[in-house]
Amino acid sequence: MTRTKQQPLHFEFRANQTFDDFFPGSNVEIIDHLQKSITGNGESQIFLWGQAGLGKSHLLQACCHQAQSLQLSSFYFALSPSELPDPALLKGLDKFDIVCFDNIEHIAGDSVWETAFFNFFNLHRDQDHTLILSAACPPNEIAIRLPDLKTRLNWGLTLKIPPLSDDDRITALIFKADQMGFEISPKAGRFLLTHYDRNLSSLWVLLTRLDKASLAAKRKLTLPFLRQILREEPHDD
Template sequence: MAKQLPLHFEFRANQTFNNFYPGDNQEIITHLQNCIAGTGEQQIFLWGKHGQGKSHLLQACCCQAYILGLSSFFFSFSNSALPDPIMLGGLDEIDVVCFDNIEHLAGNPTWEMAFFNFFNQHRDRGHKLILSAHRAPNDIAIQLPDLKTRLNWGLALKIQPLADHDRIAALTFKANQMGFEISPKAGRFLLTHYARDLASLWALLEKLDQASLAAKRKLTIPFLKQIMDDNHV
């Protein structure tokens, strides 16, 4: 594979292991931390529904690698046009590579072959590969048999959704991380009247924080209703 400078990416400082609310996923965090430290699996495949924190955990892996003095790289594929596979050039030299939404490569023969070649070279160097998708490895429609086999190497871990009591605890945890308070009662109200996926809830917390600061008011349920009505949430 021709060597080139990989695409630049930025760490998201608010997406670390310390500010991820684990719920029933603490064992997954431990496996990821051991992988980065070189005391666990060389390859991990995370899967689960949208909004359960896969992207956060992959970013956290890169942050952890940085702390340990390792090189790292994160890229999230989308269902829009794929980038040129030449972006893989040089990634085989990176200590920790994280690819999010890997299922979007399925059915693209050029990308499947390019990723297969990258996979082999990266693994031969003893580096760590962490992948994520909305489905388990066997359920992804990869056409290249050898690549499909390799996606099943290592450890496949399903992210467990948070129960309602954990979602409320996660809201409280996230709000504390952001520097403000939200009561369990207010958290229950948001779950009932707004959204249940964490990505939407985190975005809402940003709006609530700004509104609370601007109005210099605590997040009572009447105030939450006012904010949501004013923002057409």
Template sequence: MNNTAPFQLPLGVSLRDDARFENYMTGANGLPCAMLKQAAEGQGELLLFLWGSHGVGCTHLLQAACHAAEPFRRAAVYLPLSELLHLGPGILEGMEHLELVCIDDVQLIAGNRLWEEGLFHFFNRIRAQNNRLVVAADRAPRQLGINLPDLLSRLSWGMVFQLHPLPDEDKERALQLRARARGFQLSSEVVRYLIHHASRDMGDLFELLERLDRASLSAKRKITIPFIKQEMGW
């Protein structure tokens, strides 16, 4: 199946426009990024499993892979189980014909018999089609608490990568990169202030950056340290 854009689900699920490889600071995660780019091109491993704590970029990279599939006319879909779990595993029917399927938050199916069996059968169907599957979770396969042994073995079939948090100097560059993607500049002093006064979790820092961006647009002011102190009450 070929298409010019990611496969669209009528479920209110969409890709963030800024969730692209060029907007991701790789740090120590260069190899999984390279493998994901290969998957988007229809190359490399049929199964990739990414895991890591909140804020390391699993969701960003899964969505980036779907975006990256577009120029290669490969049909791709992003499935966040945090939003779709209640629909049941029937949503996977027929998706084995897509060239790239990215399933996020797979830890949420642990102990759910219907989902565990449904995902197991989907693994078999997509593999039979020689299409690519990327799965992400907040922990390694053996730590998920999956009850179905056959599914647990499938999750470890391909390459398994832990995504590592960025050191502070890379966090600074990542925040500046995200700011430029949103159309504004952040000074090094402002970035260091944010990192040392807010959560060091990148997901939380990006959410804070979006909040400050909206506030600065509303106030028609630049994001400076005095502005941050006023907005955040620090």
């Protein structure tokens, strides 16, 4: 695994990834736990896990948006399976009120990162700050080699984001389209699930394309029009 140079202590807020922009579905309790955590009325450590495309990154960004609205310092970073940043990234992060690390499983097996994160964890916790982590699996299944760090990852509250049913995915599509300012029918939503991609992250990207195409053509998103758009602009595999 390669390692990049130290990253600056700032990140880009994704403007459309707030709690208001998140389709809650069956995750109302999870959202409540996160919001209470940010305000200091909940757990100081939360571990979110679930399969890709269910909104873990969105929820971590939403936590930072809420922290900002409360004038709290926050930091978000998404770890990559192929390229870890220099662990010096962690220097000074213990001072932040809210720290969110996406895909924390990717530090497993990197002894330098495991040790650095263990030290950051202790400093951050000693100051009663809030740590929110996400992964594709529960903390006890992450192949962390440092025993004390593995133990600490299992502290706090562990929450699983459940997969969405097809009906929930369609409702999520309708919700997201409404947030973007246009309408999509349940029939159109089911067509997209059947003929495009069931991953919500990919569907959100598609909705942006559909919105632009609809505005440019000044047409509603009928099924024939959807078929035409998908033929003309095939998605990336």
